[in-house]
Amino acid sequence: MDIDNFLRSRRGAATTRTLQTAGFTRRMLANAVRDGVVSRLHRGVYTSRASDPDVVAAFRADGLLTCVSAARFYGLWTLGGVDALHLSCSTGQARRGVVHHGACLHPVHSYLPIAGVADVLIHALRCLPELEALVMVQSAVSQALLSIDFLKSKLPGNRNGKVREILDLVLPRADSLLEVLAHTHFTRAGLKVQMHVDVPGVGEVDCLVNECLIVELDGGTHLEGKQVKKDQYRNNAAMRRGLLTLHYYYVDVVHHPERMVAEVMAVLRNREVGRYAPARYAPGWVPPS
Incomplete structure (x- = not known):
């Protein structure tokens, strides 16, 4: 593997020590810089033309990417973009x-x-903000990178009380x-x-609310034709069992949660007062099977 490909495998940047451990001599590094294959960021760090800007920024600041800026490197979920670089710097400047x-x-x-990751x-x-931290944790x-008990052990005392409350919201399993x-x-709404x-x-459903309402949380694949048909048949099966179904998407859950909760509450209230069984449908209206 040449120097450029090695750097690409390291997000486009590496220290002299890392490069030398991989077998690249100082002469090889000097030649690569002379030929324009790599650049010398500063003493002890080399970069390629395809380097990751956040990694380069961290090397330049002599710091470590952390918080939301490090999330993508561990495959952690996040909400929205990153508007600033989050670093742990040895200088603290x-x-x-x-x-x-x-x-x-x-x-x-x-x-x-x-x-x-810890x-x-x-x-x-x-x-x-609470929910942004929650989805990362x-x-x-969910990836078994660490446990809730481990995190709680690292956040003792009254000053971390609010933080530990976020950890109590983590589910044993969440696929998204x-x-x-x-x-x-939903739980904060008292459901x-x-x-x-x-x-x-019916099969496995995402959420069962108040033991009577199915809530499905649909990602991009649910927009495909075969998946839409499958979902509709599942809805039919749920209706036969007396269970209503609502579907929500990313924009609903992330950007309009109040509206989503209000709709769920409205359906539950309608069910409670019998609006899904009008009085004109008196007992006996269904033909015998």
Whole structure:
């Protein structure tokens, strides 16, 4: 493997020590810089033309990417974009456009300037709005990167009380960020919510609310023709069992949760007062089977 391809495998940047460990001599590095194959960012760091800008920024600042800026490197869910670089810097000096975090106390990424997942999540819990931090933690737990008990052990005392409350919202299983968000919104509205319920004749549903209303949280694949037909047949099967069904999408759960909860409450109220069984349908109107 040549130097350029090696750097590409490291997000386009690496330290001299990393390169030398991989077998590239100082002469080889000097020749690569002379030929324009790589660039010398500063003493001890080399980059390729296809380098990741956040990784380069972290090397330049002598810091570690953390919080939401590190999420994509661990495959963690996030809400929206990142409007600033989040770093843990050894110097602690203020830099424009950078959100500074405290020191990292756990093992860091094996070769990139990125905090370890434990510090990334601790920083996120103390920095981000509640739901943004929640989806990152949920994603890490769902991937078995760490446990809730481990995180709680790292956040003791009264000053971390609010942070630990976020951890209490994490589900044992969540296949998407929509599930943990919907569960949080529904339970905070006072509803009884069961996740991943196996309904006989229907299959596994995302949410069963108050034991009578199915809520499905649909991603992009649910817009495909075959999936739409499958969903409709599942709805029919649920109706035969006396269960109503509502479907919501990313925009509903993430951007309009109040409207989603209000619609769920309206359906539950209508069911409670019998609006799905009008009085004119007196007993005996259904033909015998």
